[in-house]
Each structure stands twice: as C-alpha cells, then as structure tokens.
Amino acid sequence: MPTLGAIADDFTGATDLATMLVARGFRTRVVVGVPEPPPPADADPDALVVALKSRTAPTAQAVADSLAALRALVEAGCERFYFKYCSTFDSTPQGNIGPVMDALLDELGAARTVVVPAFPATGRTVYRSRLFVHDELLDESPMRNHPLTPMRDSHLVRLLAPQTARTVRQLPHETVRAGAEAVQARLAEPEFADGALVADATTDDDLRTLAAATASFPLVTGGAGLALGFSGPRSGADEARASAADPAPDAKGVVLSGSASAATRAQVAHGAARLPHRKLDLAALRRDFDAEVAALVEFAERSWAERPGQPPLLYAVGEERDVEPAGAEPGVPAAELVESALARCARLLVRRGATRLLVAGGETSGAVVTALGVRALRMGAPLGPGVSWATAEAYPYGEEDGAAETGVLVDLALKSGNFGAVDLFTAAWKELS
Known part of the structure; x- marks a missing residue:
C-alpha cells in the first residue's frame, strides 16, 4: 500500500x-x-x-x-x-x-x-x-x-x-x-x-x-x-532496471517538441543536425489543420522507411524569434495550436506503429498523454536529472474507430522544456536498445 x-x-x-x-x-x-x-x-x-x-x-x-x-x-x-x-x-x-x-x-x-x-x-x-x-x-x-x-x-x-x-x-x-x-x-x-x-x-x-x-x-x-x-x-537502481522497457530493436520512435525554452531550442538544433526533422507551420495549421497534420504524419512515416533507427523530429520552435507573441495572429493561439497538432500527430503515429515517443514541454506532454488515453505510467530508465523513460498503455483509437479498448504498449519520455542534456533527442534511445 x-x-x-x-x-x-x-x-x-x-x-x-x-x-x-x-x-x-x-x-x-x-x-x-x-x-x-x-x-x-x-x-x-x-x-x-x-x-x-x-x-x-x-x-x-x-x-x-x-x-x-x-x-x-x-x-x-x-x-x-x-x-x-x-x-x-x-x-x-x-x-x-x-x-x-x-x-x-x-x-x-x-x-x-x-x-x-x-x-x-x-x-x-x-x-x-x-x-x-x-x-x-x-x-x-x-x-x-x-x-x-x-x-x-x-x-x-x-x-x-x-x-x-x-x-x-x-x-x-x-x-x-x-x-x-x-x-x-x-x-x-x-x-x-x-x-x-x-x-x-x-x-x-x-x-x-x-x-x-x-x-x-x-x-x-x-x-x-x-x-x-x-x-x-x-x-532505486533495482527498481529502475525492473521497470525499464524491452522493446523490439526496430521499434519506431518520434520526437515531438512543443517547448520554446532555451534548453529545448538547443536540443532541437542538435537533433535537427542529425535526425530527419520538420518544423510545424503555424500558418498552414490555421489554414487547414487536418491537412497539415496529415503531412507531418506522412513525413514521419517516410522517415521511418528512409532512415531507420533515426527518429523523426517534429518541432515548433527552433529559434527564439519563432515564438509567436500572444495575439499576433487571429484565431487559435500558437501554444494551443502546437499542443493540438503534436497531440494529434502522436495519436496517429501510434496507430501507425510508433512505440517510442520523446515529448518536450510540459503542456505538450499533457496534451500528448491525454490524446493517447494514457491512464498510468511505470517509470523506467533515467535519462538525467528530472527525465526518465516510462512504460504506458496507450489507447490511440476512439469509439469512432470501433476499437476503444485496444491498448498499445508505448515508451514515453516526458521532458520539461528546461531539462535534459543538449544531445537528449539523439542519445535517449540508447537506453531502450
């Protein structure tokens, strides 16, 4: 108890x-x-x-x-x-x-x-x-x-x-x-x-x-x-080992970064130099949300096929100037738009076989976990102060899909925007190999 x-x-x-x-x-x-x-x-x-x-x-x-x-x-x-x-x-x-x-x-x-x-x-x-x-x-x-x-x-x-x-x-x-x-x-x-x-x-x-x-x-x-x-x-050491996931070596991963923090921007720069990557287009999301999300998901799927072992990086902010001031554009605020887009991407990518998701940003992490219907997390391998892998059962299908109770085991690393080493987006996966 x-x-x-x-x-x-x-x-x-x-x-x-x-x-x-x-x-x-x-x-x-x-x-x-x-x-x-x-x-x-x-x-x-x-x-x-x-x-x-x-x-x-x-x-x-x-x-x-x-x-x-x-x-x-x-x-x-x-x-x-x-x-x-x-x-x-x-x-x-x-x-x-x-x-x-x-x-x-x-x-x-x-x-x-x-x-x-x-x-x-x-x-x-x-x-x-x-x-x-x-x-x-x-x-x-x-x-x-x-x-x-x-x-x-x-x-x-x-x-x-x-x-x-x-x-x-x-x-x-x-x-x-x-x-x-x-x-x-x-x-x-x-x-x-x-x-x-x-x-x-x-x-x-x-x-x-x-x-x-x-x-x-x-x-x-x-x-x-x-x-x-x-x-x-x-x-603690025994518990971390016992909780660590043991996924297949060809498991599909993705990095979803919604944070604008300086630490995450450095991680994005490091990851973008080494991983297939695509920046969210806020104007395109406002113009046709569904179509732009579909394009992001298609990019990630193509990356899995063309560059196996290199998880695609989908990110919102690469430089400080990318942060859209509140009220700068009519319609849905940028932060809400980013969270919704990355959460939808997470849900669709898990449906398509993703079993490893590294998520940067507190609000983004909340949106992703909610979209995946995750109810509990079992902590796994640590990645540094404040960051660990965890195992969860995700429910990426809704009632409209006729499979509401179909669960999928996934590995999740939910990272505060301010935490993690600069190479986190590329090095985290070694703990699951």
Missing part, C-alpha cells in the same frame, strides 16, 4: 518527481488525472504521483482537481503528501501555487508547510529567497519571457505572498546550512508555527537537511529536488 502521495501540477513534473522517488527507493506509479476510483493496489507501489494539468488552469479548477487528487490519495492509503510544482516556480502573482497549497493544508488540517523549489542538479537554487536559474536570477533568465508563465520577479516571498492567505516567511540559508537539528529548532519557535516557509537551498545537502527537518510535516511543497532527502524501502 502506498504511504506517500504526490500531486503534480503538470505531466512532466509528475515524471520528474517519480524519477527522483524511484532513485530514492520508492516503487512509484504515476496516475494520469484524478483517479476514480482510487488506483488499484495490485502494483504495490510505495508512492503514488497524480499528474494533473493544473499549472495554467483557472484557479478554481486547479484547486478542485488538486483536492480531488488529495482525497483519492488518502483513500488509497497515503499518509504523507507532496505538492509538486516546477523548480522555476512557474506562476504569476495571480497564479495557482498559493491557492492550491492553501486548499491542501486546509483539507489536511495542517498549519504550515515548506516551500522548496530548489533543484541544484538542474541549476535551480534559492538564496535569500531569490530563485536562481544557473548563474542568473529567475527574472533575468530565459524564463522572464516564457510564453505561458513569464517570470518577472525572482523573490519567492514576494511572488507567493499575493497568492496565499497564509503568512509567508523566509527560512534563511544560515539556518539550513547549520543542519537538520538547527532547522527543527527554528521551526519550533512560535513565529514558525504556521504559514508558508520559503527555504533557501543551494546544494543537495541543503535539500537533505530540509527533508529531514520536515519529515513530520503532513504536506511538503516544492520541485522534485526536495525528494532527494527522502528514503524509500526499496533499491
């Missing part, structure tokens, strides 16, 4: 956290969407992660979905909970992190929680409550102009305070660096008895300290980094 339950505000965040939990010895299952009824216990997981698409949802919907997920996790037997959001704290002053945090605390009858987006392995650190992306402050990094969640302030206390009814306090670096006992002593002071505690963390040891000091908290919140300090009952 699971004892740890997590709620992730997007699909790549769910697999990011699940990757970390597997490495820490938790047999982990990712459930897509609010599980109704509660997820079955036949897989005997130690941790359940519910993948929502709530980061950019209307606040009321994000809160309702998160509470429904929490109640399902409680019913499944979970006793401790983790609210997972992005390590870049993607939100706005009117964002969803604070309202969801408040609702979860109220539901659990808890007075306080810790706020720990830091993930040093991916370059995210917090010092004096300011969030850094590698060597840059968040508001000076490429996240400043993110098309969906632009981040114009790096000060987490300032960012979170307008979002929550609770008092937001800083847990300074000097206290964290002094060790778990020092943090616990500070937390025992009356002023820290309630509220949201934004913790500085610049190293993995800081994360281990914070995890140890807050082990009694019913709810913790943060990026996946905080789980570095968790300890599960099983061997």
Whole structure:
C-alpha cells in the first residue's frame, strides 16, 4: 500500500518527481488525472504521483482537481503528501501555487508547510529567497519571457505572498546550512508555527537537511529536488532496471517538441543536425489543420522507411524569434495550436506503429498523454536529472474507430522544456536498445 502521495501540477513534473522517488527507493506509479476510483493496489507501489494539468488552469479548477487528487490519495492509503510544482516556480502573482497549497493544508488540517523549489542538479537554487536559474536570477533568465508563465520577479516571498492567505516567511540559508537539528529548532519557535516557509537551498545537502527537518510535516511543497532527502524501502537502481522497457530493436520512435525554452531550442538544433526533422507551420495549421497534420504524419512515416533507427523530429520552435507573441495572429493561439497538432500527430503515429515517443514541454506532454488515453505510467530508465523513460498503455483509437479498448504498449519520455542534456533527442534511445 502506498504511504506517500504526490500531486503534480503538470505531466512532466509528475515524471520528474517519480524519477527522483524511484532513485530514492520508492516503487512509484504515476496516475494520469484524478483517479476514480482510487488506483488499484495490485502494483504495490510505495508512492503514488497524480499528474494533473493544473499549472495554467483557472484557479478554481486547479484547486478542485488538486483536492480531488488529495482525497483519492488518502483513500488509497497515503499518509504523507507532496505538492509538486516546477523548480522555476512557474506562476504569476495571480497564479495557482498559493491557492492550491492553501486548499491542501486546509483539507489536511495542517498549519504550515515548506516551500522548496530548489533543484541544484538542474541549476535551480534559492538564496535569500531569490530563485536562481544557473548563474542568473529567475527574472533575468530565459524564463522572464516564457510564453505561458513569464517570470518577472525572482523573490519567492514576494511572488507567493499575493497568492496565499497564509503568512509567508523566509527560512534563511544560515539556518539550513547549520543542519537538520538547527532547522527543527527554528521551526519550533512560535513565529514558525504556521504559514508558508520559503527555504533557501543551494546544494543537495541543503535539500537533505530540509527533508529531514520536515519529515513530520503532513504536506511538503516544492520541485522534485526536495525528494532527494527522502528514503524509500526499496533499491532505486533495482527498481529502475525492473521497470525499464524491452522493446523490439526496430521499434519506431518520434520526437515531438512543443517547448520554446532555451534548453529545448538547443536540443532541437542538435537533433535537427542529425535526425530527419520538420518544423510545424503555424500558418498552414490555421489554414487547414487536418491537412497539415496529415503531412507531418506522412513525413514521419517516410522517415521511418528512409532512415531507420533515426527518429523523426517534429518541432515548433527552433529559434527564439519563432515564438509567436500572444495575439499576433487571429484565431487559435500558437501554444494551443502546437499542443493540438503534436497531440494529434502522436495519436496517429501510434496507430501507425510508433512505440517510442520523446515529448518536450510540459503542456505538450499533457496534451500528448491525454490524446493517447494514457491512464498510468511505470517509470523506467533515467535519462538525467528530472527525465526518465516510462512504460504506458496507450489507447490511440476512439469509439469512432470501433476499437476503444485496444491498448498499445508505448515508451514515453516526458521532458520539461528546461531539462535534459543538449544531445537528449539523439542519445535517449540508447537506453531502450
């Protein structure tokens, strides 16, 4: 029976956290969407992660979905909970992190929680409550102009305070660096008895300290980094090997990239120099969506025949100038158009034999997983901090096809736009050979 339950505000965040939990010895299952009824216990997981698409949802919907997920996790037997959001704290002053945090605390009858987006392995650190992306402050990094969640302030206390009814306090670096006992002593002071505690963390040891000091908290919140300090009952390495897929050597793969992040643009450039590739034509999609998607699918099928072993790359953004400003063109916004197109491509390509899909971008990943009817993910081979392969049963046929219950096993790597090595699009496949 699971004892740890997590709620992730997007699909790549769910697999990011699940990757970390597997490495820490938790047999982990990712459930897509609010599980109704509660997820079955036949897989005997130690941790359940519910993948929502709530980061950019209307606040009321994000809160309702998160509470429904929490109640399902409680019913499944979970006793401790983790609210997972992005390590870049993607939100706005009117964002969803604070309202969801408040609702979860109220539901659990808890007075306080810790706020720990830091993930040093991916370059995210917090010092004096300011969030850094590698060597840059968040508001000076490429996240400043993110098309969906632009981040114009790096000060987490300032960012979170307008979002929550609770008092937001800083847990300074000097206290964290002094060790778990020092943090616990500070937390025992009356002023820290309630509220949201934004913790500085610049190293993995800081994360281990914070995890140890807050082990009694019913709810913790943060990026996946905080789980570095968790300890599960099983061997993470053995679990990863046991979960790794064993596909046929001639399996068909495809890269679907909807992210506009700097990290993904570098991966696109690297992949395009080595793989068959095609950039999405937004004008063509607006003119005749079905015809352009059909052309993309035809290109991928032709690539499988002409260049076997080299997964085709379908991408939306290769350079920063490719990002279409909001409202620049009439009709469907660019981000929504890209998600819909890549999700449709995924569904049609799985029907045509694709069994390996590497998807870049949180919103794109959510759209693809939803289009494929995926209900759960079993984590597999890690590809780096925050990125892993997973095995899932996809349902690419709808009722209109007369085969709604025909499942297809696929390998999925769902990558946050900001994560992964520059050669990820070409190197990831070696883990499945």
